[in-house]
Amino acid sequence: MSGRIASDYDVREHADSNDQLAYVHKVGKPPKQDLLKEIKTGLKETFLSDDPLKAFKDQPTGKKLTLGLQAIFPILSWGQDYTLSKFKGDLIAGCTIASLCIPQDIGYAKLANLDAQFGLYSSFVPPLIYAFMGSSRDIAIGPVAVVSMLLGTMLQKEIDPKNKHAYERLAFTATFFAGLTQFALGFFRLGFLIDFLSHAAIVGFMGGAAVTIALQQLKGLLGIKDFTKKTDIVSVMRSVINSAHHGWNYQTILIGVSFLIFLMVAKFIGKKNKKFFWVPAIAPLISVIVATFCVFITHAERDGVQIVRHIKQGINPASASEIHFSGPFLAKGMKIGIVAGLIALTEAVAIGRTFAGMKDYQIDGNKEMIALGSMNIVGSMTSCYVATGSFSRSAVNYMAGCNTAVSNIVMSMIVLLTLFVITPLFKYTPNAILASIIISAVIGLIDFDAVVLLWKIDKFDFVACMGAFFGVVFVSVEIGLLIAVAISFAKILLQVTRPRTAVLGKIPKTSVYRNVEQYPGATRVPGVLIVRVDSAIYFSNSNYVKERILRWLSDEEETFKDHPKIEYLIVDMSPVTDIDTSGIHAVEELYSSLQKRNVQLILTNPGQTVLDKLHASHCAELIGEDKIFLTVADAVLTFAPKMQQA
């Protein structure tokens, strides 16, 4: 960063009215900038802002190789200090999240319109890969509700889920491309792109998705057979009401609602007292066991209570040959994969950052994306669908005292055991219990406090949040997502098109100039208008900035008619960090407009880049180099020394 060659400034003395020495600093012409260094710095700041190669500097080749391997597989680094006491924590945490994930996996697989075993598959391979490559110590990997639902709705638009084999092939294709997208973003260090989905939009999208998922569960909870495939609230409620007379199954409702109450109470206990965090964590598994046992004894399935019936036993089959690498489904799978991959990434990175912040360790976003991408690519070849970090399970993992990603390995092993041994026992598990588990899980995604905070802090963020929420709830997941992205972008574009400008005044007894609206005590300097431009001047705002400054001038002349005529217009460029050719043109146009009105244009405190460009374009010569000052106070002192006393 020390590449810029700085300009000299000369110090001249002025006899100030207060009889103390005041200095006017002139901003001289800077030497030619070093283009290559400029570009290098820019690229570095964009793509390598975290300086990932720092550790490799000045190391022997052998050491570099070790460091390189450790960079790809962080387990090689932290594994060296791994102790038995750490394992104790990880073992307990791993068991806890396994008990939580097994019933969730079965439910989430249904959200994605896949057979139950695919949920379990996705909790076996991906966590294992992540444990070796990931850098978060607290994240719990596996299928999550929102991604499962997103995948389910997008896939069923292309292929009927009843056409099982073709549907699964497209699911694996989408998973492969989701992984590839994640990997590519990390590999090409484009991780910053996911920052473009604003926090507010995500809060709204997640809340909307949670409501949609919960509504979908009414099918299982009420035992409805003919249920709409649409996800919007209107279609779903119509489906529910239309089936009220003949389609509801009361045994199912009894099981579903009573266990939902049990789960909610467990959740409440866990929330009230952090010591009992394990209560909501194991409640789902207990519910499944109890409910399955009840159905098994009473044979309620004969009265129309829908049950899981069959989960395929055994380890993940290979599925690399199932992925479409050509044909019409390639493009479809790719599109779905990119969307699902990005959403999954956003969720995982947010979780990683949150917990890293809580334990105060660093997470390398780009490396994390490579890990998540690799795990999904491998997953797509071993019959898994898109896995990512689950917020609820990660929180349980953290509270159960996990120390490293080994807890994911423990969980993965328990899931493996389940696949081998216990799956036949799930035969009599009622679908209603899975619906209650999903509902109680997704309710946690609705973040009321965050919404209240958004309203309090930033109304625009609140609008973005609500837009995404209502888009998901009333139209569809994709439309909600689109609204979220569109509003996020609109905000950025608005920021760069209509930057703020402010008229400055002198704060009494200082040489500090500040916004007269924020500090009403600040006094205007008669005959001088001081305007600050609060943004880089680029093509997108150069015309606006020029016209706005001229409007300030007209307004000022109109408002203060009795004041002396304005002779000097000082543009404070402190916040103007950059300017492009359009901006330079705007400054030139401003200059000639002011010339015609007999007003002198004065610039203060332009940054290095701006100064360079002013000189390169000879705009500085046009304005006059003696019209460029270091501070507003210096400029006022030079051109309106009498006013300075005021």
Add this chain to the structure above:
Amino acid sequence: MSGRIASDYDVREHADSNDQLAYVHKVGKPPKQDLLKEIKTGLKETFLSDDPLKAFKDQPTGKKLTLGLQAIFPILSWGQDYTLSKFKGDLIAGCTIASLCIPQDIGYAKLANLDAQFGLYSSFVPPLIYAFMGSSRDIAIGPVAVVSMLLGTMLQKEIDPKNKHAYERLAFTATFFAGLTQFALGFFRLGFLIDFLSHAAIVGFMGGAAVTIALQQLKGLLGIKDFTKKTDIVSVMRSVINSAHHGWNYQTILIGVSFLIFLMVAKFIGKKNKKFFWVPAIAPLISVIVATFCVFITHAERDGVQIVRHIKQGINPASASEIHFSGPFLAKGMKIGIVAGLIALTEAVAIGRTFAGMKDYQIDGNKEMIALGSMNIVGSMTSCYVATGSFSRSAVNYMAGCNTAVSNIVMSMIVLLTLFVITPLFKYTPNAILASIIISAVIGLIDFDAVVLLWKIDKFDFVACMGAFFGVVFVSVEIGLLIAVAISFAKILLQVTRPRTAVLGKIPKTSVYRNVEQYPGATRVPGVLIVRVDSAIYFSNSNYVKERILRWLSDEEETFKDHPKIEYLIVDMSPVTDIDTSGIHAVEELYSSLQKRNVQLILTNPGQTVLDKLHASHCAELIGEDKIFLTVADAVLTFAPKMQQA
């Protein structure tokens, strides 16, 4: 703009080491902001930044009506002061541009794959409408090369131009929607949207389009019959070379090249001496007359010299019923219309602004769009295709001494006469002469000086320009346009994702703190790190800003190991004009990271909005209200008074 309620600030005295009084200004808690006013100001600044209703304020109803009519038809306003002496100027200018536009119109219509008369039609109705509604005094309206070519390539992708009637119908449909787009942008005051196409991208796009158009003219100039429909340089050159042995017609080449030389010489004369601006202006018409006469006498058309053959005589026929308002061509026409309308708009607005700047009068961009939109909507119903401001003809108009839009009316009348009387005379006009006229016209669109300036001032702008240029030349007009828009957006996004940050130091003998890289004489304050963030903190950069500040801290501690430990981190927020919820979270995370390192976080000079949000989110309480200062100097004075002496 005076809506904000300002915060109070209290002034406390400090005994400075220099035995003079220094004041520390505290930034107090601001009163609750007025939400409604805030939103109103924001909306007004975005959509009504030019305050269009100002003139209507406090006027009686009758006057308001007059003003309203005058706002829609500016001719009612300037027409009152119209004098004979003004008309003299307009008459000469009108005749000059008419002589230039007639041959150009015939050529441009061919670019759009339309019959010659449609070019003339478009120089009759639209200029007439514009004269009543437009506010530019210098623009010359009619078909232009780039839009004609754009329209031609996009239309022929949908319908074969040989299918004349269907092709014309789609052209009128596209023209209608081009007009509607322009009208809507103006009416809904979304004119600022066209600012998103950066000047640099336009320079590149125009240059590329000029090269493409010139290459296309090789067909006419060399008399080639089998010519590729693609526009990229590779296909065109292959076509030219493949036809070298049998397809070139040497009489055609003789006519084309000799008149091209004549036109270029005329252009050169006009450029050398501004007095002879009329030489290049009438040269095309003279060429047409001479060439037509030669062909008529020698009957060169029998030797394979292609001629215009037929231009339909008479005034524009009505075409409102030809426009597709339903059916499959509606969407296609709409898409083409929107693209062509936006490009036409960009060109017209740029021309309007340029000449308004030269004569120092104001142009209302949104009103201008309404005028352009109306003229194209009416045009689409009277057999015209998309018309806009022509740069070359506007320049001639300006130099010929036009005073008002009446010169457009004069031109329009001459075109009308041409349509009624002279069209049969164009029968023997060789196509080669039209090709030479087009080539000599579009060469002016290649702006070498602008490209050199782009390279000098801003390398990124240069890349955008070259990207658009090569996109158009090597691929297609649409791809070039897409590249131009994409690069423009990428620049904006980069700006908001990776804002600059700078470490500040104290400029000796002042209380001013500036970037230590720009001013190497600035001294660091031991034990204090001062960082300035040069952008609003939004979701798109909040993480980066937080991590960058922490990296400055680590770097500083590493570089200056012998210095005292850094105890205070001052973040100068002067350029931070806004912050959103993600930004607030980032500040909170920064605070807790610093707490863990035993570093105090201090903020200086947050703007009104930022201060409001810091308080609304209780982030100000977290940091401590006594840690927020008006200036960096105040903060240093309070926490490190001894260092201040340095």
